[in-house]
Amino acid sequence: MAPALPNLKGLLERLLELRRQVVEGSQTYLAAWGCSADPPAALCNLARYLALRQHDLRNLQLELAAVGLSSLGRCESRVLESLDAVIAILAATQGLSHKGPSYEEFYAGDMALEQHTAVLFGPPSAHRRARIMVTLPGEAAEQPELLLQLLQRGMDVARINCAHDDPSGWEKMVAHLRWAEAQTQRRCKILFDLAGPKIRTGPVAMPPGKAKVYCGDRILLTAAMPPVNSDIPCQVACTLPEVLANLQVGATVWIDDGKIGARVVGIEPAGVVLEVDRVAPQGKKLRAEKGLNFPDSQLPIQPLTEKDRQDLDFVVQYADLVGYSFVQQPADLQVLFAELERCQARPDLGLILKIETRQAVKNLPALIATAANRPLGVMIARGDLAVEMGWLRLGEIQEELLWICEAAHVPVVWATQVLDQLTKEGLPSRPELSDAVMSARAECVMLNKGPYLLEAVALLDELLARMQAHQHKKSQRLRALYSWQ
Numbered sequence: 144m145a146p147a148l149p150n151l152k153g154l155l156e157r158l159l160e161l162r163r164q165v166v167e168g169s170q171t172y173l174a175a176w177g178c179s180a181d182p183p184a185a186l187c188n189l190a191r192y193l194a195l196r197q198h199d200l201r202n203l204q205l206e207l208a209a210v211g212l213s214s215l216g217r218c219e220s221r222v223l224e225s226l227d228a229v230i231a232i233l234a235a236t237q238g239l240s241h242k243g244p245s246y247e248e249f250y251a252g253d254m255a256l257e258q259h260t261a262v263l264f265g266p267p268s269a270h271r272r273a274r275i276m277v278t279l280p281g282e283a284a285e286q287p288e289l290l291l292q293l294l295q296r297g298m299d300v301a302r303i304n305c306a307h308d309d310p311s312g313w314e315k316m317v318a319h320l321r322w323a324e325a326q327t328q329r330r331c332k333i334l335f336d337l338a339g340p341k342i343r344t345g346p347v348a349m350p351p352g353k354a355k356v357y358c359g360d361r362i363l364l365t366a367a368m369p370p371v372n373s374d375i376p377c378q379v380a381c382t383l384p385e386v387l388a389n390l391q392v393g394a395t396v397w398i399d400d401g402k403i404g405a406r407v408v409g410i411e412p413a414g415v416v417l418e419v420d421r422v423a424p425q426g427k428k429l430r431a432e433k434g435l436n437f438p439d440s441q442l443p444i445q446p447l448t449e450k451d452r453q454d455l456d457f458v459v460q461y462a463d464l465v466g467y468s469f470v471q472q473p474a475d476l477q478v479l480f481a482e483l484e485r486c487q488a489r490p491d492l493g494l495i496l497k498i499e500t501r502q503a504v505k506n507l508p509a510l511i512a513t514a515a516n517r518p519l520g521v522m523i524a525r526g527d528l529a530v531e532m533g534w535l536r537l538g539e540i541q542e543e544l545l546w547i548c549e550a551a552h553v554p555v556v557w558a559t560q561v562l563d564q565l566t567k568e569g570l571p572s573r574p575e576l577s578d579a580v581m582s583a584r585a586e587c588v589m590l591n592k593g594p595y596l597l598e599a600v601a602l603l604d605e606l607l608a609r610m611q612a613h614q615h616k617k618s619q620r621l622r623a624l625y626s627w628q
Contacts, residue, residue, distance in 0.1 A: 149206035155233040161198065162226045168194030176512035185552040186512055188252055191222040192550035193508060217617050219549040220252030252552055260554040260586045263464065263493045263520050264300055265332050271608040272615075273583055274299035275600060276334065276556060280592035284312040287319035292597055294320075294327045297604030300464070300587065301331055305450075306338035310457045317461045332463040334495060337451045339468025340444050342435040344398065345380030353377070355426030356403060356419050362429070364396070365414030373413045379429055386442050390415050394440050399433035401530040436530040438501055446475045452482055459486045464493040466522065471502040473513040493518040495556060498544060499527035507544065511551045520587070521548050525559035545584060549616060554586035562603060566593030571602065579603060583610035584617070 169190035173182050176190075195218070204214040212232060218225035224244040231243030261267070264274040277298045283289050290301075301320055303313050317333065324331055348369035356362065356377065363375040366384030370376075379398075381387060390396070394407045396417055404421030446469040458465060467479055483492065494517050496503075496510055503510070511519065523544050529537040541557075548555045562579055565571035571579075579602075582588040588607065590599050612622045 149209055151210065151233055151236045154203075154206060154210070155230065155237060155239075157203065158226060158230050158233065161195075161203075162223070162230065164198070165191050165194045165222065165226065168197060172508065176509055178512065183515055184251075185255060186515055188220065188222055189508060189511065189547070189551040192219060192547070195222055219546050219617070220256060220552065221249060222550070224249045224252075255552040256549065256554065256586075259518070259552055262491075262518050263332075263554050264587055265330055268297065268299070268604075268608075271604065272611050273585060273607045274587040275603055275607070276300040276302050276558075276587050276589040277596065277600060278302045278304060278589065278591045279316055280596070281308050281312065283319060284308065284315040287322055290316075290319045290323040291326055293600060294323045294329050294331060296597055296600040298331060298600055300334055302334045302336055302466075302589065304336045304338075305454050305458070306336075306341065310454070313457065313461070332493075333461060334464040334466055335454070335458040335462040336466035336495075336497075337454060337458075337468055338448065339446055339451065339497075340383060340448050341468070342381065342383045342386060342437075342444075344429070344431050344433045344435060345382050347380075347429050347431050348376070348378040349429065350376040354428060356422060356429050357426045358419055358422055360419045361408070362405065362417045362419065363411070363414045364417055364435075367413070371413045373411060375416060377429070378414075379431075381435060383444070386437065386440075386444065387415050389440050389442050390437065391440070395438055397434075397436040397438070397530045399427065399430070400526055401436070401534070403427050403429065434527075434530075436527065438531045438533075441502075444469065445478070446470050447478050447482060455482055455486050455488075459483065459488040459492065462492065464495055464518075464520070466495040466497055468497050469499065470496050470510065471500055472506050473509050476510065476513045491518060493520065495520045495522050497522045497524045499524035500531050504528075504532070504540060504544070507547055508551070511548075511553055520554040520556060522556040522558050522589070523585075525557075545616075556587045556589055557582040557585035558589040559591075561588055561590055562599045563591065563593075565602065566590060566595055566599040569595045569598065576606075579606055580610055583607050583614065 169187065172190035172193050173186065178186060200215060204216060207229065208214045213225060213229050215225055228243045228249065231241045234241040275297050277293055279301055303316060320331060320333065346368050360377060361375050363373050363378040364381055364387065365371050365378055366381060366387055368380055369378035371378060390407050392407050392409065396405045396407065403419060405417035405419045407415055408418045409416035470476065494514055498504060498507060498521055523541050525537060525541060528540060532540050545555055561582055562571055562575055564575055588603060590596065590603065613620055
């Protein structure tokens with residue numbers, strides 16, 4: 144015997160109670176963010192989404208789907224509207240009335256996200272919704288034709304990484320971009336990405352005859368320039384030595400974007416003793432100028448460095464967007480806002496929050512609420528996030544960040560190693576093509592520099608255009624299929 148259909152009256156009662164809890168729970172979030180009596184609609188929706196996701200809705204989704212109603216699985220941009228639409232239909236089956244949303248009200252969140260995206264990244268291309276952001280190589284300061292070709296192939300946002308080159312080179316890049324815009328009659332936004340306090344390895348000292356580190360090896364992470372007085376011959380300096388005082392025994396340390404994993408096993412006057420516990424079987428060379436990550440440790444680091452402050456004086460003259468590295472808590476935003484005011488930055492200067500640490504993930508809703516009065520976007524910095532959150536969690540975390548930002552009507556930049564092999568070697572790998580397909584759910588996709596950058600822009604342009612016919616965010620569009628006609 145087939146199982147009975149869900150009880151419609153019972154479903155209605157459960158959904159009404161869920162709605163009550165969502166509305167009540169959202170007030171807790173809004174109060175925690177210090178919102179006024181009349182908070183913006185986007186923040187209200189974000190608070191409702193967070194309240195909704197405190198519940199396990201899996202069984203409820205199955206029961207709603209069994210009677211042909213919305214499963215609530217695509218409610219990110221319109222939480223209360225989605226609940227009210229389902230409740231209105233269930234109420235009608237019981238001879239009751241409940242006001243459901245109009246068509247315009249139901250899709251108002253989607254429209255708001257599109258408007259915010261256009262303000263931040265410019266209007267969409269005629270053939271695709273997602274924008275393409277390109278990290279400009281140093282050659283862009285000397286080759287105006289490169290900017291012209293990038294625009295012709297589909298670049299919508301030019302990213303200038305302030306960790307490289309200098310204001311003289313950046314000014315040339317901007318001038319070449321403006322020339323290319325005039326040639327193509329296409330406007331291109333400019334993102335200046337502040338370098339931030341990137342913690343890296345400094346000078347390295349290795350024992351004679353030893354070129355790599357292996358599991359079980361010990362490394363002295365020191366504030367001084369190796370070699371220092373220690374029984375551990377394998378030594379490496381830290382470019383931000385003040386972090387060492389915050390490391391405790393047992394803490395995880397990742398070196399070179401996660402290629403070398405270690406744990407703190409001791410504290411010496413000369414530095415912190417690490418023991419390698421994760422590395423390729425063939426070992427890995429320990430080199431200078433490689434990233435250091437401390438995912439288990441609370442580091443009292445100011446996200447805005449003295450270099451960033453100096454760069455801002457130049458950046459605010461030319462930037463449409465500013466990328467904020469290592470932002471972790473609302474207080475970090477107040478520091479940036481004060482500097483922008485000092486530089487007399489335009490009030491409509493866009494801000495991109497780079498989410499690259501566990502703390503930033505945890506505090507993302509509060510960060511969004513703090514920056515709600517400025518054009519705002521979020522960059523999922525997947526390289527650092529993979530190291531900070533763990534490789535196994537990266538997939539689910541990038542999904543959750545997409546959902547949170549959609550609920551807040553905030554555009555997302557999908558970043559790090561998109562079409563990386565194609566950009567560097569001229570041919571894409573199969574996994575990175577699948578990754579690029581997934582990136583179509585973001586509002587903007589970032590490419591890094593490489594010898595085959597032009598080819599990567601052209602391929603991404605076509606791929607994003609193809610995918611938007613099939614999918615918008617989490618929703619399948621159900622375009623007619625032609626492969627089996």
